[in-house]
Amino acid sequence: MNIAIITGASSGMGRESARQLDKIYTDGIDEIWLVARRKARLEELAAELNHRTRIFPLDLTDDKCIQEFDLTLNLVNPNVKFLVNASGFGVMGKFSAVYAKEHGEVIRLNCEALTKVTHMVIDYMREGARILQFASSAAFMPQPGFAVYAASKAYVLSFSRALNAELKERDISVTAVCPGPVNTEFFEIAEKNGTNFHFKKAFMADKESVVRKAMTDAYHRKDMSVYSLSMNLFLILTKIVPHGLIMFLLKFFK
Ligand SMILES: NC(=O)c1ccc[n+]([C@@H]2O[C@H](COP(=O)([O-])OP(=O)(O)OC[C@H]3O[C@@H](n4cnc5c(N)ncnc54)[C@H](OP(=O)(O)O)[C@@H]3O)[C@@H](O)[C@H]2O)c1
Known part of the structure; x- marks a missing residue:
């Protein structure tokens, strides 16, 4: 299967990815x-999609939930053609003003859970499969006032590009x-x-537009x-201007 x-x-770009995979980028799925986590939202989405669906109301920062998902993969043994890792969050504010617990949760979901899900799902992918990882333009340079989130997304970007290079020999992008x-x-x-x-x-x-571009880029096997x-101009700026200078200038635009 x-x-x-x-x-x-259950929300935002993950939900939109499900809708576009269902209607446009079906690819033999x-x-x-x-x-x-929100079961009712997943049920609502499942009822709307044309494809058969399974819902997994899981907290991906909870190891037991990760194990439960791993077990289901093991039992069903599917061929995973597409993985979209869109769960993620961030909390703005000066580093010390945000609880350490919340910083930990951001890192656990954006970095650790994404890594664990990717690791377990790759075992069920064959050549031609695709992975879409939601990083952010916050990954391009440090962001005072959103420091941990930006750092977590820099991790996702670096990890994903390296993995793309590693998986080329298996024709997985x-x-x-x-x-x-x-x-x-x-x-x-x-x-x-x-x-x-x-x-x-x-x-x-x-x-809708962001996900459409992401799906198209995934189909063309682009790494970003x-x-x-x-945002493309911002990316170029962060490659040619020292980040210290950009951070200094951005202070005047709040
Ligand atoms: N919106 C932006 O401006 C923006 C920009 C760049 C990148 N991004 C990134 O794009 C991705 C999608 O964000 P979005 O804008 O679509 O945000 P969103 O609407 O808030 O969606 C975030 C999703 O993450 C899920 N989630 C949160 N905590 C979870 C947990 N512990 N376990 C499992 N799922 C969890 C949420 O579902 P439940 O609450 O039901 O669990 C929700 O479905 C994120 O990685 C975000 O960092 C967003």
Whole structure:
């Protein structure tokens, strides 16, 4: 049985990835597996999709849930054609003003869980399979006021590009998706203690376009997907201008 697995499927770009895999990028997929904590949201999405689905209401920061998912993979032994790792979150604020526990949860979900899910799913992939990892344009350089989140996404970007190179011999591709701000529920959590993001919201993109570009780039087996001219220019800027200077200048744009 050919399947697609989507984490973070209850909301935002994960949910949109499920919709686009269901309707546009079907690629011989028999079943779509939807993972996130909110069961009702997953059920709602499952009812809307044309494909057969399985829902997994799991907290990916909980080792027991990771083991449960591993066990299901082991029992079903599917051929995973597409993995989308979209679960993730961040909390804005000065480093010391955010609880250490929350920093730990960001690292556990964005880095550790993504790594564990990728590791277990690769065993069920054959040549031609694709992996889409949601990093962020926050990965391009350090972000004071969003330090741990940006560092976690730098991890995702670096890890994904290296893995893409490693998996070439198996003809499996890994695409790191690096959007700027996208209009999802992400900011409800990220800005719960306040925001330092005002001017960046001028670059807000819609999730449908970001995911469409990500899916297209995954199909072309690109190692990075950067939506919009402004984010591509930002990427170039972070490659040619010292990060210290950019951080200094950005202080005047809050
Ligand atoms: N929105 C942006 O501006 C933006 C920009 C660049 C990159 N990104 C990245 O893109 C990805 C998708 O974000 P989004 O904008 O679509 O945000 P979102 O709407 O808040 O979706 C985040 C998803 O992560 C899931 N999730 C959170 N904690 C989880 C946990 N412990 N276990 C399992 N699932 C969990 C949530 O589901 P439950 O709450 O139901 O568990 C939800 O489905 C994230 O990795 C984010 O960092 C977002």
